[in-house]
Amino acid sequence: MAGVKKCQICGKRASIYLTQIINGQATDLALCETCAREKGLFDPQSLTFAEKFFPDAFKEKVDKLVKELIGSGSESPKPAVRRRSGDMLTECPTCRFTLEDFRNTGRLGCADCYSVFADEIKAEEQRSEESEATPEPVAPESAAVHRSRLEQQLQAAIEREDYETAARLRDELKELN
Amino acid sequence: MALNFNTLQKTCPPWFRTPGAEDDVILGIMGRLVRNLRGHAFPGWSTAEGRRAVAGQLLPAVLAQPGFKTAYHAELSNLDYGCRRALLERRQLSPCMAARQDGCHVIINRKQDTVVMLNEEEHLAIHHFSNKPDFAALLTGLYQLPRNLENRFDFAADSRNGYLTSLPGESGEGVQLYTVLHLPALTLSNMMPQVTRSIDKLQLNIAPFYPQYGEECGNIYVLYTAPVIYGVMEEMITHLNDVMYTLVEREHQVRDRLLDLHDTGDLLLADSVNRSYGLLRYARAITLAEWVDAISMLRLGVVCGFVQPTEGTEQQLLTELAAQLLYGGDFADGNDIPEPPHPRAATEPQKARSRAIQSILNRTTLLTAPCSA
Numbered sequence: 407m408a409g410v411k412k413c414q415i416c417g418k419r420a421s422i423y424l425t426q427i428i429n430g431q432a433t434d435l436a437l438c439e440t441c442a443r444e445k446g447l448f449d450p451q452s453l454t455f456a457e458k459f460f461p462d463a464f465k466e467k468v469d470k471l472v473k474e475l476i477g478s479g480s481e482s483p484k485p486a487v488r489r490r491s492g493d494m495l496t497e498c499p500t501c502r503f504t505l506e507d508f509r510n511t512g513r514l515g516c517a518d519c520y521s522v523f524a525d526e527i528k529a530e531e532q533r534s535e536e537s538e539a540t541p542e543p544v545a546p547e548s549a550a551v552h553r554s555r556l557e558q559q560l561q562a563a564i565e566r567e568d569y570e571t572a573a574r575l576r577d578e579l580k581e582l583n
Numbered sequence: 584m585a586l587n588f589n590t591l592q593k594t595c596p597p598w599f600r601t602p603g604a605e606d607d608v609i610l611g612i613m614g615r616l617v618r619n620l621r622g623h624a625f626p627g628w629s630t631a632e633g634r635r636a637v638a639g640q641l642l643p644a645v646l647a648q649p650g651f652k653t654a655y656h657a658e659l660s661n662l663d664y665g666c667r668r669a670l671l672e673r674r675q676l677s678p679c680m681a682a683r684q685d686g687c688h689v690i691i692n693r694k695q696d697t698v699v700m701l702n703e704e705e706h707l708a709i710h711h712f713s714n715k716p717d718f719a720a721l722l723t724g725l726y727q728l729p730r731n732l733e734n735r736f737d738f739a740a741d742s743r744n745g746y747l748t749s750l751p752g753e754s755g756e757g758v759q760l761y762t763v764l765h766l767p768a769l770t771l772s773n774m775m776p777q778v779t780r781s782i783d784k785l786q787l788n789i790a791p792f793y794p795q796y797g798e799e800c801g802n803i804y805v806l807y808t809a810p811v812i813y814g815v816m817e818e819m820i821t822h823l824n825d826v827m828y829t830l831v832e833r834e835h836q837v838r839d840r841l842l843d844l845h846d847t848g849d850l851l852l853a854d855s856v857n858r859s860y861g862l863l864r865y866a867r868a869i870t871l872a873e874w875v876d877a878i879s880m881l882r883l884g885v886v887c888g889f890v891q892p893t894e895g896t897e898q899q900l901l902t903e904l905a906a907q908l909l910y911g912g913d914f915a916d917g918n919d920i921p922e923p924p925h926p927r928a929a930t931e932p933q934k935a936r937s938r939a940i941q942s943i944l945n946r947t948t949l950l951t952a953p954c955s956a
Binding site for chain 2: 513516517518520527534567569570
């Protein structure tokens, strides 16, 4: 498991993570909420939009920040090792928990995952609220697909030693058989 | 001197110590509180090294708190199967924790009303028990330890979600509330399926206390809330209290109804109590499931006046019967059960159970005569 990232400006615990590609080399940024807000980089969603709509202005802003940080002698940038999907981080830099893990298990790896996967958690909440509000479809998936999904979830539960969930999934599989 | 396992086994946890409140219906209440440390992976995702690092910080701090200096403490990897089963039966270990190994610790204070588990589903899980149905007092006891630790540790929380947990849907107050109810009359009248469906609609849950022995084993059920959402603790307590006392009222109504039926010649109640008395008196190799069912009916028989003590009071008799639920456990002494010499021979725990109940029954009298025909 990786250690806790510190803010590259003030040294407090980082909660916002960015990766900027400069001349083909990836540079990681780790900032705390206060510093990110000060630098105008608080909302990752707005960053995505900024990058799309004002690419030059955005690049200039982040380039300036990266140079400032490197110049100030703070933590040296490392090659990117994180997986990305589009503009969204798909792996928590603190614990290496991935978005796929979250989708498979519904659990998170550490407290920092809450900020890394904030959008996905919110979407999941909305989905669950909607599913509570609307009745379940009669046949959402075929028996084979359902069995395969349950088997995957069972494997994931065993790997993370969540035996209560594993037992429940095992029983569901038995019923299917 | 720290409490050891054998001493721990000789004393009853709160809800086996006295008869339940409200005519032996509310056996006790429990609060579960969880917290996680920032900067460490949650236990389900962390390595053994990561769990040891978390326990290395939390364990000395917990053991230094008032009430925990002489607590029982064990790392799960040092507990064998029998000890784990014994702690599970006493509700001093959660099922999830019973399967854990390195870096996971259980700490039980001397009064046995607080159990602390390190690296359970979350870094810190505290269970606090009370045999009085007073949630305000329960929460005071439950929050005592985390309040003392808050100055030293950075517990993961944010303003949107409250206290952060490994399951995002469980974030919030980090608290779950439970009540343990003895509902023999509702069970005897086959009303539990309806009760369960009603409870579901009230956003609460009800589950058997001994799920491993069947849905209705011992007629004891756990009524519990979902993890409490941030800022709605008061509402949740009021709601749980309302539902709990409604169930108590229904149980009393059904008991009254069964007694009325008994007066008109219906034998359901008297027959159930007498059968249980006979089973406990004469059976030679009684299983644990039969044992807890029979003890439950005997408790109902005492409350309804069918079984009366010839020595001491009804309360003392109920207390002894309550403790029998615990000491009737096959794993009560924390050791694996040795195989009997013959497949149909009684095991040592069965013999011990039989001796204990004979001693109690010798001091009682059965008021309803067996049917002559």
